Amino acid sequence: MDNSIEEKTAHEKKIVGEMIRLYCRKKHGMKKSLCSECGALYAYAVGKIDKCPFIKEKTFCSACKVHCYSQDMKNKIKTVMRFSGPRIFLYHPILVIKHMIVGMQTRKTHD
Template identity: 55%
Template structure:
C-alpha cells in the first residue's frame, strides 16, 4: 500500500467534502454539478501548485493565500457544511483532518 503525501491527502479530503456538499445542497445524483466540478478542479490545482508541497500546513494556517477571494469563499462554505457531516460519511478522515 502506497503512503499518500500531505497534498494527496488534502485532495482526497476536499473532494470528499465537495461531494457531500454537492449531493446535499445541489441535489446532484450522478456526480458533481458544473459549479462543484470547477471548484474541485481549482482546489486540486492550487494544492498541486502549493510551494510547501508535502510540508504544507492546513490552508487556514498558511501564510500565503493562493485562492482567489470568490473561490476561497466557496471552499469555506463547503467546509462549514461538510465538515460536521464527515462524522457520518467518513469519521476516520475527520479524525485525521482534526489532528493534523
C-alpha cells in the same frame, strides 16, 4: 518529491473532494457526480494543492499563511467547509480521524 509529501497531497485532495461532494449532494441534489460549479471548485482546489510551494511546512490550506485562492473561490470553499465540516465525520469518520492525525503530526514537526 518524497513519499510522505505525495501521501499528504493525495490526502488533502481526497478530503477536499469528499467535502465538496457532500456539499454538492446535499445542496445541489447531485448523487453520482459533481455539478459544474462544484466540479470547477474541486478542479481549482486540486490545482492549487498541486502547485503549493508550502506543502512540506503547512498542515492544510486552511492553516496556511498565504491564501492563494481568488476571492470568489475562497468564498465558495469557505461555504463548502462551513457546511461539510460539521457533517463529514458522519460520512467519512476514518478519513476525518486520519486528517486530524496528519494535521497534528505536521504541527508537531514544524513547531
